[in-house]
Amino acid sequence: MLKLLRSQSLLMRGIAIFVPLLLANSGLFMLIHRNQLQAEKENLATRTARQIEQRKLALLGGVREVVADLNFLANHSDISTLGASLLQPPDDGETVTIFVNSLRQKLNRDFFLFVDQKKLYTMVRLIDRQGQEIVRINLNSTNERPEVTPIDELQDKSSRYYFQETIQLGKNEIFISPFDLAKDLGKVKRPFLPVIRFSTPVYSAQDDKAGILILSVFGEILLNEIDQRETGNEEEGQTNEFMLLNAEGYWLKGLTPEDEWGFMFDQGQDRTFANAYPQVWQSMQTEVTGHIETTAGLFIFSNISLLAEVQKITNQAVRGVNVDGSASYSWRIVAYVSPQTLAGLSNQIYAQLLPIYLGIVAILAIATLIILRQLQAAEKTQARIDVGVMAAEKIAAGDLTVHFDTVDTSDGLNRLFEAFEYTTQSLSKLIGQVQRSGVEVTTSSTQLASNSQQLQATMTEQVATTSEIMSTTQQIAATSEELSKNVSRVADEVATTAFTADQGLSELQQMKQTIQQLSAATAAIANRLGLISERANMINMVVTTITKVADQTNLLSLNAAIEAEKAGEYGAGFSVVAREIRRLADQTAVATLEIETMVNEMQSAVSTGVMEMDKFTQEVNQSVNSIESISQQVALVIEQVQNLTPKFAEINQGSENQSLGAQQISEAMGQLNDASQQTAKSMQDGTNTIANLQQVVQGLQQEISRFKMAQG
Structure with missing residues (x-):
């Protein structure tokens, strides 16, 4: 009876393992089948879309030929x-x-x-x-x-x-x-x-x-470019059917001839693609190209705007009945894949995946059997494990006197029990050794604590000493830095003074050049005044000549008057001329006298100007000499000031080096102080650690004392 219960329990375990694996495999199979089918549909739609584009190009090629013929004949x-x-x-x-x-x-x-x-x-x-x-x-x-x-x-x-x-x-x-x-x-x-x-x-x-x-x-020739039944993929047995629709959804090329040209007949007004497939037609209104799948099948479509396409390929203005781009010229090429074709595609994928699915089911069945055999062996092992657990619990309680019963087998559990037995013996030896070592560690830690306290006191004194030294070196560094700044300021003032004096020397040189130019100008003016004096002398000579001419003219007019008196009434006219000549000679003499007076005054003024210009020239030359002397003295001062600048630079460099050395000493003492404090802290930590070590050793001895070990 017990055997039967165990058998039923093992069977139920097998069912509990196999059924979930089977369901998971079936779900995975359905998911793969669906994804594969969707991928095949997408590939089919892509291939068909390329076929539609080829037909569109062929149709537009025919239209291009017609336009070329029309232009040729026109x-x-x-x-x-x-x-x-x-x-x-x-x-x-x-x-x-x-x-x-x-x-x-x-x-x-x-x-x-x-x-x-x-x-x-x-x-x-x-x-x-x-x-x-x-x-x-x-x-x-x-x-x-x-x-x-x-x-x-x-x-x-x-x-x-x-x-x-x-x-x-x-x-x-x-x-x-x-x-x-x-x-x-x-x-x-x-x-x-x-x-x-x-x-x-x-x-x-x-x-x-x-x-x-x-x-x-x-039109049939153009419609033949949109072949109603075109093999889409012969090697897979898939056949697509192509249609051509106008803007209102009427078939220009349909699945059956009865569906075509419904808008040309009163009784065919309702024979439209829009009425037959409203969901597909609604999708076409919002997209230029695309595909949609319904219960009626798979539809792949692409729009053709005839007027725009013709205008683009011919580069000519194109018009229609309702003017450019009207709805009457918007066509749609539609490829149709029937539900039967899609079902065949699904069956084909199912047939490809079914052997794989059955193979996985067989593998799962074999794996379940193997797992059941492992479970059966595990039940036998469980009893031995329970015994081992009880022994391990005793060891955990501190009883190291237990022994593990091993059998003459080479399985893993027997090796585990042997390892536990060896571990128990080794642990007993280790605890004995730990007890002896604990005593020695306690003695050593007490001595180490005493030494650590003495060293800590020494380090505390060293920290105080280094702090005082560091304070002193910081004061020295601050004094050196202030001295370096003062020397730098003095050097800057000396450099500024040298620069200012140099500018003054340059201005004196410019003043000297200006006065020299002024001296040259006065000399030129003196030369011009001399020339004016010479010209005035020439004017005097001319005036003298004019005076002589006037005297001779006056004498001549007198002689003429005498001769006119001698001539009597015949000389009356000549007498008038002689009188006018005498009057003109008198005026000339008077004017000549005035000119002579003006020339004399001008000569006197020119002579005075020449003397003044000579005096001014001498004064200018004296000023030039004075400026030359001042320039030499200023240049000497500038040279001496400039010689001071390198010396101040040397002093400044020395001050900076001294300040830098003081700073380095201060930094070194700071580092020494930090190190001393760190050492003191470390010594304190060491003391605390030794105290903790003593507490740990005491705790360890207490824990070891609770273990029960075999004697001998």
């Missing part, structure tokens, strides 16, 4: 010539008709070859600026052969929106119509013919607007 020389003929016809109407028809036939032929070669356009039209078709080439969708429209079947398109929008554009601007289905007489053509129109104004050779050129593109 610049056709025959179109320019035809436009000029329609705008400004010659007087002869019949000639105009022949000429226009000739150009129309040539354009029909060129457009025919163009459409036949491209196979991209369902219709190419040239319309004049009144809205009348001039040339129209249709591509028969059945045999894919171009057809030239006869003249009598050409129509007036002036009321069509694409004509009215395009005719208002400027040169090189492009109009793009909404992407829809072609209509015939107001009804959608059957089978469906998706079409999008690109148009631009055409101009005459004189740059006058002549009409418009329209290229109607096979």
Whole structure:
């Protein structure tokens, strides 16, 4: 019965170990499966997003080709010539008709070859600026052969929106119509013919607007770039389905043909992606690119703003029905991954992880069995451990007389008991030795305490002595430092005095130069005054000459008067002249006398000025000599002061060295004082430590005394 209970207990332990490990492994398996599945979905979304970008580039590449064809045809020389003929016809109407028809036939032929070669356009039209078709080439969708429209079947398109929008554009601007289905007489053509129109104004050779050129593109060719079912990852068996939506959420390319072009029919207005997948559609309104997973599947999407993209790749102004960037031209490429595909991906990951999971379960089962066997052996060992614990408790109580029973086995527990037995014996020997050593330590510590107290008293006296020495050295250092500062101040004053005297010497030198310049100026003035005196002497000579001339003139006038008296009435006129000459001579004599007086006065003034200038020059020279003497004396004083400066520097250096030495002595004594105090403190600590050691030894002896040891 006891064996059965033990067996049941061991089984329950096994279940308690295995079940939590199994649950933890299962939870880890589910977590890894979920993370792996999420990572695979993210990889799938990333790969599909790249495929969408490739399709977007292919679609825009087709649009770029259409714009290039439109620009090429719009610049056709025959179109320019035809436009000029329609705008400004010659007087002869019949000639105009022949000429226009000739150009129309040539354009029909060129457009025919163009459409036949491209196979991209369902219709190419040239319309004049009144809205009348001039040339129209249709591509028969059945045999894919171009057809030239006869003249009598050409129509007036002036009321069509694409004509009215395009005719208002400027040169090189492009109009793009909404992407829809072609209509015939107001009804959608059957089978469906998706079409999008690109148009631009055409101009005459004189740059006058002549009409418009329209290229109607096979929409199916563009939609083929968004292939409905494209293999996303053939090696993993995953298939993605691609859709193209307009801004209102209608399918331009859908999962099924019945879903497509719902906005073209009254009964299809509710067939929208927004109604089928509202949660996905709402997410698309806030993000340009991204992906979202719902119960309906995984959707990866990217937006295309057709007008902006065309303008960017062509660098031309592009317009739509509702002007730039309207919602009608905002498309969305959507890739769809069905729930079945996602479930298959989950199953594939599950299949990959299942062998690993089962292998771990098997390992856990084996580990549980091993643990159960270890538990069974542990129960047997537990009884022996209990016996060992009881013996260890006795040892802890101080009974070292116990013995451990060992068996003839080599397991770890038997080795542990043998170690305990050996430890007990060694501990008995150690305690005996500790008791003997305790007595010796007590005796030694008592003697050491006495020596320590004596040494402490000696160190206390040494601390007092070093404190007095340190105070004295600090006073010496302070006195030396003050002396050094006083010497430094005296040296600074001497240097300042030398500098000031040097400046005074420089100013005396400048004064000497100024007085020398003044002396030179006075000499120059004296020279000028001498020159003026010489010129005055020359003026006297001239005055003397003028006086002589005046006397001769007066004599001549007297002779003339005498001769006039002799001539009688015939000499009356000559007598008047003689009288005027005499009067002029008298005036000249008077003026000459005044000039002579002024010149004499000027000569006297000049002579006086020359004498004064000579006297002033002598005084200036004396001042120069005095300044020279003063400068020499000042220079001697400066030299003596400057000689004092190095001596003061030497005295200052000596004072500083003395102050530094005193400071070093003070610092050394401070360090010695600190060391002495530290030593005294250490001695006190040593005394306290010895006291503590005595207390510890006493406590140790008390603790050892409670051990019970075997005798002998």
